[in-house]
Amino acid sequence: MPYDDAGGASGPASGAAVRRARTALLATGLATALVVLAVLATSVGAYDIPVGDVVGSLRHRAGLGGSALDRVGESVLWNVRLPRVVLALLVGASLGCAGALMQGVFGNPLAEPGVIGISSGAAVGAVGSIALGLDFLGNWTVTACAFAAGLVTVTLVYALSRSDGRTEVVTLILTGIAVNAFAGALIGLSVFFADNAQLTQITFWQLGSLAQATWPKVLAVLPCAAAGLLLAPLFARRIDLLALGERPAHHLGVDVERLRLAVVLLVALLTAAAVAVAGVVTFVGLLVPHVLRMAAGPGHRFLIPGSALGGALVLVAADLTARTVAQPAELPLGVLTALVGSPFFFWLLRRTRRRQGGWA
Template sequence: MPLSYEAPGTPPRADPLPAPERAAPRAAPTAAGAPPRRRWGSAWLTGGLVAVLVLLVLVSAGVGAYEIPLGEVVGSVQHRLGLGGAALDRVGESVLWNVRLPRVVLALLVGASLGCAGALMQGVFGNPLAEPGVIGISAGAAVGAVAAIGLGLTFFGNWTITACAFVAGLVTVGAVYLLSRNGGKTEVVTLILTGIAVNAFAGALIGLFVFFADSGQVNQITFWQLGSLAQATWPKVLAVLPCALAGLLVAPFYAGKLDLLSLGERPARHLGVDVERLRLALILVVALLTAAAVAVAGIITFVGLLVPHLLRMANGPGHRFLVPGSALAGAVVLVAGDLAARTLAQPAELPLGVLTALLGSPFFFWLLRRTRRKQGGWA
């Protein structure tokens, strides 16, 4: 027992903890603010996702009713880039570059947009059940598309449905935000409840258009709502590319503020975060990403909900990896889903939105049960 001087009359002090009971020092944080083990885990996970995505892109480009061997796909791409390789025959080149690759690239953009939007929504709302559809983006875009079909609008030619869906999605988000605003600020609960009300109203409008539509329009409305990439073309890719790139490039810059916001609104304000401005900026980014994705692909569910959960389970809740990682994982999920939709029921094609819901809902239920059992709540 170590000797120490104590003044007369003072109560005896507790002995210091023995050496084995003292807390072990934590690993020194890196420059990025994360322990080395977590940083290397992020690097390995990112590398694995990139490798899987490249493989899926090549396989998806070659598999279908007209088979193209993997080596010939790589050779054709090299030939187009001037890096050697060899061109395919006329039919093969047409199938690869006019049918398959536009669809694969569109799946990349839509999946990345939905995955990133889901991570941002869950960070902004502080709720693992949040997804872009919560604030009415998907439902609003659906109203725009259904209205264009039901009213027979053609002022943009083949782009009329896409343009109406995109504009209606953005307008719906703006309406939800303005209706939720009170006293110069918005609250998470008010945003969610307003989004639920707007979703219900949008559903009623869709039902009204379906009621007055003829049989051909009803079929078109139904298949649009099921979600699909079957009509992918290079012009559609170019239409969604600016919105997707803008949102995906801007989103990671808010990762640090989202980490602070996860501590709570009051601590985040004390740490210098303008919560209201952050919420508005990220809702605009989410609206841009989701409206563009829904406009070209229809309603595709569960990607923005499940992908961020999977990455949290694998690498923790830090948004510096979660936001870009969700974009990468969302692209992987949607390219794989579209490949399955094209090949599982050949020569027919499954609707992509139906497939993601069929696989996503049981998985989400399993995730809910697992998290509640092991952690007593959502991580």
């Protein structure tokens, strides 16, 4: 075995060990930062609660000692702050994980859930239900319509892009672009016929927000998010093999068509649930996998769960910023992520272009 100057083993084995150590350190750092930021987010706001009191109340509810806050503090913490932070965790993790799956299965770093029409389809369902004044499920009508429309849209895109029993990536993406354009026209039509009150509600939903977070909304998104996040890592090995190319992956035992169908449905489940409760929040699923791929490499065994952690971290931070940076007003969450994400994405493009010496 070859040795380096310091007397240690070198070569592929030591390189793999370094990569494992790096990903373990990165995962630990993400998890720690997420816990710290989540506790901070429950503490900071129009009604500040000291971090020690937050921890004490959490311990008290869990039966681990601690002490309860006063009546107002308990109400703010448990009925306002915690539902919002938990919803941000679930939505961010779902969007980050969905982005990693999309980029991996399509072999395209520009892929994200919105490309195949899930977000715009969910928006059509929500905006249409508002403009038509639907109320068959009470306060849940908009959420249910958004979720159902997102799933129907991705099913339609997949069906339209199939030919001779298989689906080409380019055809799927182009079909998604066409469906996005059609969905945009339907949203514009709904806005045109909406009255002033409906227009305000439509605008608020389209800009993205967690301001109306409640425990029932957390419970609504929890089954879809939990199922998607638990199932996603099971596809990591096959997605890594797909990176070798469709033919080599097929020879290695991967059913490429079935893999794509399963991943697209999983992405639809994660994204539709997130968009249904939070509105349209962009760039999380695009940028988080990019950054982690730069830091830890392209292996999806880490990239998929890491993107879930990173997405949760980004959205908790974005929501904390949105509700505190312009107090007493609150910035729209989707606008904030786009304002920060767009320049960062442009920097990523420039960086990639310089490294590759151009796109041609």
